[in-house]
Amino acid sequence: MKLRNILAASTAALALTTTAYADGHGPMKIGITQNNVGVDSYQTTYEKAFIAAAEANDAVETVVLDAGGDVARQIAQMEDLIQQEVDAIIIWPTNGEAVIPAVRKASQAGIPVVVTNSNIAEAGFDFVSSFSGPDNVTQGARSAEIMCDKFKDMGIENEAQVVHITGQPGYTTAIERAQGFEDRLPEVCPNVTVVDTQPGDWNREKSQQVMEAFLVKYDDIDGVYAGDDNMGVGALNAAKAAGREGIIFVGATNFAVGYEAMAAGDYWGSIYQSPVDDAxxxxKTAIDILNGEELPFLNYFDTPKITQDNMGDFTKPVF
Structure with missing residues (x-):
């Protein structure tokens, strides 16, 4: 479906749900079901920031849920929020395809749905009022540019070999960042070869194990791209333990551990993204929708490149 048609459908649906708030309705009841708060510090910080922002707003009442990475649990949480007749639902999807029926059910119940951080699959766009988060395809592309520029500085852009550690399979952010990286790298460094790709599931320990296997399998690895810094540092730890030096590590979502590894000169670059801004x-997107504001379907916030060269322009991440 074309974006302008999605926008028109969303705007029409919202007109039915926002009048009461414009007329001085009581507190907005906003439910959120998150992906997996315990899996990494980004999601933990996001939840804390979301709760703090909601508590600071007297016009908002929230129901804060966590799916724990379980699709079935998230679908049940969506059902529960619909039964509670919340005014809006924010979902951080565990799986961009699997949650579509639940999102559709909320939409059909007249409850606007905001997707946060990682979008659902395009087949569900008709049932979403707005997406709020980073442009993950652009992030992947920027990571490819960071890596290519470094290879050119080193003079190995015509021979470098790269391994790729992705996030959770089926998770839209993982898919989009991988797409952005894999599409952009051949454009900027056509002779660089991605020799292997394996999922790290956003988990540092698993990513370390994936990298250990890569190091056994490949004698020559010049670069590692990881879908976030948590996984990237796991890969870095494996390389350190194996005594493999000179590998260029590039990630996305600059975690504190990534920032520290950059400061130590072990980790080259990433993409700067704040979970506080995200939350x-x-x-704000959900509140604006309930207040009848007209919003674009895709609400991106900027996520710039960060490397050892410019990291002094950025504060250390809090997560």
């Missing part, structure tokens, strides 16, 4: 943007 506050999602809540």
């Amino acid at each position: 506050e943007a999602a809540l």
Whole structure:
């Protein structure tokens, strides 16, 4: 479906749900079901920031849920929020395809749905009022540019070999960042070869194990791209333990551990993304929708490149 048609459908649906708030309705009841708060510090910080932003707003009442990475649990949580007749639902999808029926059910119940951080699959766009979060395809592309520029500085852009550690399979952010990286790298460094790709599931320990296997399998690895810094540092730890030096590590979502590894000169670059901005943007999007504001379907916040060369321009991440 073309984006302008999605926008028109979303705007028409919202007109039915926002009048009460414009007329001085009581507190907005906004439910959120998150992906997996315990899996990494980004999601933990996001939840804390979301709760703090909601508590600071007297016009908002929230129901905060966590799916724990379980699709079935998230679908049940969506059902529960619909039964509670919340005014809006924010979902951080565990799986961009599997949650579509639940999102559709909320939409059919007249409840606007905001997707946060990682979008659902395009087949579900008709049932979403707005997406709030980063442009993950652009992030992947920027990571490819960071890596290519470094290879050119080193003079190995015509021979470098790269391994790729992705996030959770089926998870939209993982898919989009991988797509952005894999599409952009051949454009900027056509002779660089991606020799292997394996999932790290956003988990540092698993990514370390994936990298250990890569190091056994490949004698020559010049670069590692990881879908976030948590996984990237796991890969870095494996390389350190194996005594393999000179590998260029590039990630996305600059975690504190990534920032520290960059400061130590072990990790080259990443993409700067704030979970606080992410959480506050999602809540604001839901509030604006309920207040009848006209919003674009895709609400991106900027996520710039960060490397050892410019990291002094950025504060250390809090997660």
